[in-house]
Amino acid sequence: MARDPFVVVGGDAAGLSAASKFRREADRDVVVFERGRWISYAHCGEPYFVEGTVERLTDLLSLSPADVADRGIDLRRGHEVVSVSPEQRTVTVEADGDRFDQPYAELLVATGASATTGALDTALDGVFTIHGLDSAAATDAYLTSPAEYDWSRLGDGPVDEARVERNAALDPPERAAVVGGGYVGVEMTEALVARGVDVHLFQRPEHLLPPFGEAIGERVADHLAERGVTVHTGASVTKLVGDDRIEAVAYDGERLPVGMAVIGIGVTPNTAPLDGTGVDRGPGTAVRTDAYGRTSLPAVYAAGDVATARHAVTGAETWVPLGLTANRAGRAVGATVAGDPTPVGEVAGTAVVKAFDLECGRVGLTDEGTAAAAGFDPASETITAGSRSGYYPGGDETTVTLLADRTTGRVLGGAIAGRDRAAIRIDTLATAIESDLTVAELERLDLAYAPPFSPVWDPVLVAAKVLNGRLDD
Template identity: 70%
Template structure:
């Protein structure tokens, strides 16, 4: 075989691309290089594995290396691509202490992103984690498990990939009784729930004055209330100075000059795209620092594509490049690139930043542009309204208050974004708004949507319709 399609990165975008290309063009040589052991895993499931809600690491594997090979894909784990030569169309690969060159006809860079912890001194102490790898999740769950209850064979089919030395070192420790979480985004909120499930005294530190900044005010307030109701101590508008240790292990967190004693910590202050591999190649990066690509995931260099958490995509509201690293975005973009490489040009699609998260029983969703400053920078004149309505008919049991915020452009009435918070299937309602954004709908058009009604599911006027009706009245 000739004209190899080479993929750097063996997770969501990379393996979606490899699988789709091989399916569409079975005779194409497809090679995937992954620098670590783990491939095709559910990153978003890690907090729920730490919590114990997901029983085994193996449950979070989408494809095993054997299944990938059965698809005809040449998967090479523990092979790190260390250089790209776009002129020669080769990559330099390092494995077992040696290097070799691999030629490519088409190249996909799907190197993902990495957790940021550098600003926090002490993040390298034992007992401090960033939940951005399966090994970290395995080690933290082992740390939370009493030594006499730890099962070294409890990883299912994922046991062969686990960093045993790391995990067993934590399994030998007595479980912590208290924990600090630095950062109140997705990971921070989810890990607060996970730690609480292990009966830890949990402190969450957030530098901004609200949790979940991209979700807006109402979801942030309702999520904070839910965390407090479950015993989580929130330190909002508080900057962490450092993690401090005792004998090399986490013993406390210093924030705004005060020390809070804790025995474990999770740093979840954000991620950055992995683009260092492309340094010096001439590949253009966007304003976000992620790789700039066109509608088909192609970079400015012939034959070089990028997808997933290392690449930008176009925002459906602004029409401009943006970087919102999420699971569906990576899978969808990788699949499109694979189909393009196989001979059928396929757009990677736009993004709206649609996301959901839960804080115990409280569900939160967001999509599009909610922040007024961001909207103005994009040329809009934003107007927002927030309403609270029942999730079901008032006489039907099980309903709960659902808070909806909608933002629109005053001049055109176009919907710009929305958020939802509530306890009764609230988060999934955000998909209605995401669909409306993709169709450039006005608030008036959202108000006239023919949404389903039956007492167990929704009142006659769904909370989204109520919010659209109120905002449409404000727009006049």
């Protein structure tokens, strides 16, 4: 008697990584249900499509439905899994007005996350969350004069043409408010400036990019100001004002006229299919998983932005919705279900972001308060060093914040900013964390040196040397 298939809910990074790995390793059926029409696309590339750096929307696709079919995967788009019955081992699916139950032998929930907007009314024309290719397409259309919109920018994907047409018919804005100074907010600020828009960036905390630490956040704010952006830190947008189309944003008792607002204040995991199952939840209401992506429900896994993970520094449960985390976890679950138990891996929150010419990276813990709350005795240093030998052209000041535990000397995290290959240097710190290096061991790493690439003492080594000296005091 044939076994029921491996069923995957979600056709993006984690879901299709799992399905692809499973089909390579096992001679069994796998069914992927995707509620939308788009699959396997690069969320992180959407600001660069809006900016114009990416020429066509479909350039952001990794796999086409035909590619997925060639891998032997039964992909069903426009199919929404609305509930799960762990007792019956079935999922209930809605498609084209019909409803049916699909049995499964194993189930992976890889439904991702959705943009959050808080109490802000996003129904007004001119208000966008950059989360999904249809959203990116509509934003691009809104920024273009009606007579100049180039439909070829969309490529040949399943775009929501009515939504694009509505936004393409509106006159483009002269001023925009970006609400939220995280990854999306900073990237969209750059994109809007490139499109000729006057941008005001609002951030409720006192500095931008909170996970990167205060020193990096302040450097980013200064750089944005140099590029003509008005940065409002410690400012909370409380209302989007307008009848049909946005006219202004209200913040801290003031009102700023705008013709556009981009909301980038965070995401929330899409856990609705598991409502009513009693599945264990973790931080951010994400689905709690073990080292192999297994949930508290029998034969049910979760991976990607919907699932928790284990933090590489603290060892605690955490929720880090990032692209590599999703792809890696999905692939591991696919291998496990196929019969090769594979850990999804720990996460250190390694991330990079670009703000015009300024590159930023972060990993692990960057705040002494957070480290102390996790049980460490933290010490940190922030240094500035050249990115190349001083006599070689093209270098830039690189800011490095490094955090360590006084008791053990262990590297806990760090952040980097600069205009000359700064972001990629964060991988050295990520490797140090994954290897449990001490600051002294980090200082002794034999990093490459040549004048066009680095000074004799790379900025990461300078930070380690200074912090190690402090630990020795």
